[in-house]
Amino acid sequence: MSVESRQGRWADRMQGRWVWAGFALPGILWLIFLFIVPFYVVLSIAGGELNAIFQSPEPIWNPLQWTGANFVAVFHDLVGQTAFVGPIFLRTVVYVAVASVLSLLIAYPAAYFVARYAGRRKVLFLVLLIAPFWVSYMMRMLAWIGLLQTSGYINRALLDLGLISQPVNWLGGKPMTIILGLVYGYIPYLILVLYAGLDRIDQRLLEAGRDLGLNRARTFWRVTLPLSRQAILTGMLITALPMVGDYFTNQMLSGAPSTAMIGNVINSQLNTASQQSKGAALSVLLLVFLLVPMLYYVVQTQRASREAY
Amino acid sequence: MVFHPREGRSGDGSTSVSRRAFLTGAAATGLAATLAACGSSSTKGAGGTTTTTQPLALPRPNDPVTWPLYQSNPAIADGLQPEKNATLKLFNWVAYINPKVLKDFGKKYNCKVELTTFNTMDEALAKLRSGQFEFDVFVPTVDVIGQLVASKMISPLNHSYIPNITQAWSAFQNPFYDQSWQYTVPYTIFTTGIAWRKDHVTEDPYASANPWAFPWNAKYKGKIALLDDAREGLGIGMLKNGITDLNTSDPAQLQTATNSLLELVKLVNLHIDNNDYSSIPSGQTWIHQAWSGDMAAAQNYMPKGTSVDVIGYWFPPSGIGPVGNDTMTILANGKNPVLAHLFLNYLNDLNIALENISFNGYMQPLTGVTPEVLVQQGILPPSLTSTVVLESMFATGLRELELSPALGAQYQQAWLRVSSGV
Numbered sequence: 001m002s003v004e005s006r007q008g009r010w011a012d013r014m015q016g017r018w019v020w021a022g023f024a025l026p027g028i029l030w031l032i033f034l035f036i037v038p039f040y041v042v043l044s045i046a047g048g049e050l051n052a053i054f055q056s057p058e059p060i061w062n063p064l065q066w067t068g069a070n071f072v073a074v075f076h077d078l079v080g081q082t083a084f085v086g087p088i089f090l091r092t093v094v095y096v097a098v099a100s101v102l103s104l105l106i107a108y109p110a111a112y113f114v115a116r117y118a119g120r121r122k123v124l125f126l127v128l129l130i131a132p133f134w135v136s137y138m139m140r141m142l143a144w145i146g147l148l149q150t151s152g153y154i155n156r157a158l159l160d161l162g163l164i165s166q167p168v169n170w171l172g173g174k175p176m177t178i179i180l181g182l183v184y185g186y187i188p189y190l191i192l193v194l195y196a197g198l199d200r201i202d203q204r205l206l207e208a209g210r211d212l213g214l215n216r217a218r219t220f221w222r223v224t225l226p227l228s229r230q231a232i233l234t235g236m237l238i239t240a241l242p243m244v245g246d247y248f249t250n251q252m253l254s255g256a257p258s259t260a261m262i263g264n265v266i267n268s269q270l271n272t273a274s275q276q277s278k279g280a281a282l283s284v285l286l287l288v289f290l291l292v293p294m295l296y297y298v299v300q301t302q303r304a305s306r307e308a309y
Numbered sequence: 310m311v312f313h314p315r316e317g318r319s320g321d322g323s324t325s326v327s328r329r330a331f332l333t334g335a336a337a338t339g340l341a342a343t344l345a346a347c348g349s350s351s352t353k354g355a356g357g358t359t360t361t362t363q364p365l366a367l368p369r370p371n372d373p374v375t376w377p378l379y380q381s382n383p384a385i386a387d388g389l390q391p392e393k394n395a396t397l398k399l400f401n402w403v404a405y406i407n408p409k410v411l412k413d414f415g416k417k418y419n420c421k422v423e424l425t426t427f428n429t430m431d432e433a434l435a436k437l438r439s440g441q442f443e444f445d446v447f448v449p450t451v452d453v454i455g456q457l458v459a460s461k462m463i464s465p466l467n468h469s470y471i472p473n474i475t476q477a478w479s480a481f482q483n484p485f486y487d488q489s490w491q492y493t494v495p496y497t498i499f500t501t502g503i504a505w506r507k508d509h510v511t512e513d514p515y516a517s518a519n520p521w522a523f524p525w526n527a528k529y530k531g532k533i534a535l536l537d538d539a540r541e542g543l544g545i546g547m548l549k550n551g552i553t554d555l556n557t558s559d560p561a562q563l564q565t566a567t568n569s570l571l572e573l574v575k576l577v578n579l580h581i582d583n584n585d586y587s588s589i590p591s592g593q594t595w596i597h598q599a600w601s602g603d604m605a606a607a608q609n610y611m612p613k614g615t616s617v618d619v620i621g622y623w624f625p626p627s628g629i630g631p632v633g634n635d636t637m638t639i640l641a642n643g644k645n646p647v648l649a650h651l652f653l654n655y656l657n658d659l660n661i662a663l664e665n666i667s668f669n670g671y672m673q674p675l676t677g678v679t680p681e682v683l684v685q686q687g688i689l690p691p692s693l694t695s696t697v698v699l700e701s702m703f704a705t706g707l708r709e710l711e712l713s714p715a716l717g718a719q720y721q722q723a724w725l726r727v728s729s730g731v
Contacts, residue, residue: 050714052364052714053365053456053459053460054434054438054456054460055714055717056431056434056435056438084725084726084729084731085729087731088729088731149591149593150592150593151592169531169532171593172530172531172532172578172580173531173578173579173580254580255534255580255581255582256574256578256579256580256581256730257574257579257581257727257728257729257730258574258575258578258579258730260728260729260730264728264729265725265729268725268728269725271429271431272431272539272721273431273434273435274714274717274718274721275718275721275725
């Protein structure tokens with residue numbers, strides 16, 4: 001082989017390497033401009049001060065000069081005698097936990113059905129599952145307000161069926177309404193992730209299980225479920241994280257302080273200029289808290305991929 | 310009655326944000342809000358450098374304030390011609406001016422009028438501080454005038470362009486928050502009272518011993534709401550306990566109000582929102598702390614077949630209750646100061662004002678805007694004349710005014726606790 005052609009190949013290889021690396025560029029830019037920069041701004045505001053005249057946040061850009069005052073204030077809101085954010089935080093965790101479990105109970109059979117039994121109609125079912133996204137979340141919530149009103153269709157149907165004797169005030173600040181709202185809002189994501197995971201399971205493994213004498217239930221228990229564990233984890237994470245920060249569902253379906261979640265507190269703070277830096281600090285603390293399940297997920301994923309080889 | 314914009318603004322209105330909203334449903338995400346705040350933190354943008362660290366004066370009816378004038382921020386000269394081929398840019402609350410009034414003004418002065426809206430005063434100020442906008446006319450609340458003057462964001466007025474000020478009630482020709490109306494003309498006025506559904510609620514606040522305690526009634530659990538506004542919410546908590554200084558700096562009084570409100574949260578599973586104008590007509594709530602202007606517009610939101618007469622609005626006949634007003638100002642970096650002056654003058658003319666009120670619900674403090682005129686012109690149903698703001702109410706009424714930053718933070722914190730229910 002001539003020297004020239006060898007060099008040519010080397011150049012090709014290098015060029016190829018840069019071209020492939022270049023594909024990461026849009027993603028990296030996206031991360032920098034839409035995550036890292038804004039997050040730095042949030043930190044600068046959380047570590048910043050208030051403008052003397054406007055009482056609006058004055059970000060401090062130099063990390064060495066950041067003050068901890070807002071974090072201290074938020075800490076006192078979280079724990080201690082005058083704390084009110086702490087109980088709300090617990091309430092949020094409970095709502096999200098119940099909503100996540102409910103979501104899983106509904107989503108798993110749905111995804112399982114589409115992956116295993118939908119056959120030729122798989123595409124149709126997938127399209128139907130994505131269909132809710134054609135209408136914006138806000139519009140769907142508005143529709144629910146109409147349906148759930150005292151004189152709405154849901155109450156009328158329940159009355160006609162004789163299940164209730166008095167119309168239920170669904171929008172009167174009921175935790176159940178909020179939880180169902182969260183389930184409704186985020187379940188399509190969970191179904192799609194579970195479907196992707198279940199669909200990927202090698203059918204031959206199931207057949208092997210059956211050949212080795214497992215019945216349907218035990219095949220599911222011993223083969224399908226363990227193999228879909230990673231999908232469950234991913235799906236739960238993808239739905240639970242935004243649920244924790246959700247304020248809109250609450251605002252639409254309740255509006256009562258008795259069901260306020262952490263997102264509502266942050267939203268209130270961000271809507272008042274003088275409270276914005278505290279809101280920023282609380283957001284940062286929430287993010288730190290949410291890093292825990294995130295890290296767990298990363299560790300689990302790595303372990304799973306190691307086991308796969 | 311013209312079509313009211315808050316109809317259709319959002320289905321049944323449950324999400325839409327009333328102009329004085331603190332929690333904005335449709336507003337940007339938290340991050341975007343933070344970013345907006347960041348981008349606007351420079352105070353240099355809007356035409357002046359702010360070096361003052363001295364605390365701003367806090368105007369009170371018994372302690373009126375004359376704001377300083379600056380040589381670097383003069384009023385326009387007398388006798389100028391309106392700008393040619395101009396577009397007057399108005400920065401106003403959502404659904405807070407009749408589009409027909411804007412169109413008529415454009416026809417009269419041969420210009421275009423461009424309306425940009427905002428949902429909260431904080432949002433509006435953040436946008437203005439960024440210095441990237443050249444609005445001519447701005448509609449601030451009374452409590453931010455000091456900031457606007459100190460940062461030279463608004464220009465002093467040349468009174469020779471605004472002869473219609475003589476149509477305004479005398480108190481507004483020399484208001485305590487801006488003596489000699491150097492920077493502002495009055496815009497809308499309102500009271501804060503209690504709206505209720507007569508067809509569902511058997512009690513009548515007018516017959517009640519302490520009407521401010523009207524919402525504290527467990528019988529109507531889940532059907533009671535307060536306005537989502539720190540000052541209004543804490544205000545009713547104070548009034549219920551007989552505290553009439555709504556700007557109190559006494560921590561014990563603030564605590565009393567907060568405790569009453571927290572008790573209310575549990576007692577009736579309280580709602581907090583600014584949808585009084587739609588949720589009382591729709592029957593979603595039966596008792597709602599309300600702004601007079603929102604209830605005056607309630608007839609636009611009644612479901613088919615329900616008469617507006619089922620709605621009542623209570624404001625103390627003694628006149629001792631929260632009253633307020635908004636103002637109109639001219640922004641220093643606007644390009645059409647002459648047209649802006651003419652616009653302020655135009656809005657203070659009785660006929661124009663009536664046209665505006667017919668759309669807005671919110672009244673303007675002009676001689677000639679009386680309950681009789683409003684009912685006669687079909688602007689107001691006879692059953693809701695209690696929403697009319699009378700000149701005398703500004704002598705007796707209670708005002709929620711600007712607080713010192715430290716006290717303001719205490720109020721915000723107290724309200725955050727109430728709206729979190731803990």
